[in-house]
Amino acid sequence: GSAGQSAGFACACPVPAKQARGRAHPLVRTSPERCTASLADLLSEYTKNAEHGIAGEKKKKAKANKLTTYDPDIEEHILKIAGTNGLLMAEFLAHGPIKETDIVERFSPLMDRKEVHQALYALRDGKVANSTQETVRLPDKKNPWVQYSWYLTLDEALFHLFGKEQRVLRDLKLTVEYEKTNNFYACPSRCMKMTFDKAYSVGFRCPNCGAEMSYLDNNPAIDNLKKAACMQEMLCGEIESRCEICRARQSLQKKRSR
Ligand SMILES: [Zn+2]
Numbered sequence: 001g002s003a004g005q006s007a008g009f010a011c012a013c014p015v016p017a018k019q020a021r022g023r024a025h026p027l028v029r030t031s032p033e034r035c036t037a038s039l040a041d042l043l044s045e046y047t048k049n050a051e052h053g054i055a056g057e058k059k060k061k062a063k064a065n066k067l068t069t070y071d072p073d074i075e076e077h078i079l080k081i082a083g084t085n086g087l088l089m090a091e092f093l094a095h096g097p098i099k100e101t102d103i104v105e106r107f108s109p110l111m112d113r114k115e116v117h118q119a120l121y122a123l124r125d126g127k128v129a130n131s132t133q134e135t136v137r138l139p140d141k142k143n144p145w146v147q148y149s150w151y152l153t154l155d156e157a158l159f160h161l162f163g164k165e166q167r168v169l170r171d172l173k174l175t176v177e178y179e180k181t182n183n184f185y186a187c188p189s190r191c192m193k194m195t196f197d198k199a200y201s202v203g204f205r206c207p208n209c210g211a212e213m214s215y216l217d218n219n220p221a222i223d224n225l226k227k228a229a230c231m232q233e234m235l236c237g238e239i240e241s242r243c244e245i246c247r248a249r250q251s252l253q254k255k256r257s258r
Pocket residue numbers: 187188189190191192206207208209210211
């Protein structure tokens with residue numbers, strides 16, 4: 001419907017456009033009928049929107065600065081931590097904060113309450129989403145209950161991702177140093193390789209097959225590790241350049257060093 005398109009999202013749900021208006025996301029069911037879209041329908045809709053989103057982002061430069069679930073790094077991260085369910089849920093939360101009861105209702109019967117919870121908590125653990133809570137009291141109910149509302153925290157997610165990739169980079173650099181500063185001996189059957197000290201302690205015999213171990217030229221391995229570290233450094237720089245929190249921290253450090 002037109003309401004959906006203006007929000008950059010076309011709904012796979014058979015909800016009339018005129019009902020999907022106001023602050024509600026077009027995927028929020030406003031009709032009493034159950035949502036009949038399957039998970040596959042939603043996913044193909046998501047893919048279409050992703051393509052549309054990328055084209056739209058090129059047109060609108062301002063919009064390109066805003067992180068969305070269509071950002072390739074963010075999307076990959078979400079799929080890794082929360083799977084397809086998590087990705088669909090994150091896309092839905094883009095118009096958040098959305099009450100948890102509404103999320104559960106929206107994804108029923110595709111996912112039961114437990115699956116919705118699992119996806120939401122996986123998103124929270126990956127810094128993709130967070131929730132606020134409020135205590136709700138109804139006059140006709142004796143006990144109040146806690147109502148959770150969920151919203152996206154994609155800047156935090158990108159910063160989390162940056163930290164993760166930075167650790168991979170640090171480990172790669174440490175491995176390069178380790179390879180450069182040690183001499184290695186290897187079994188001809190490639191059972192294992194070990195440092196000189198370790199090889200000396202086993203009499204240069206492979207503990208697995210008993211073959212004589214010989215000196216291993218690890219320069220090709222070092223070259224490959226260096227290439228990997230270089231690629232990783234580029235990835236880190238690329239994420240850092242888009243990361244709001246990285247930028248904020250950098251300017252804070254600059255102020256402090258003045
Ligand atoms: Zn061996």
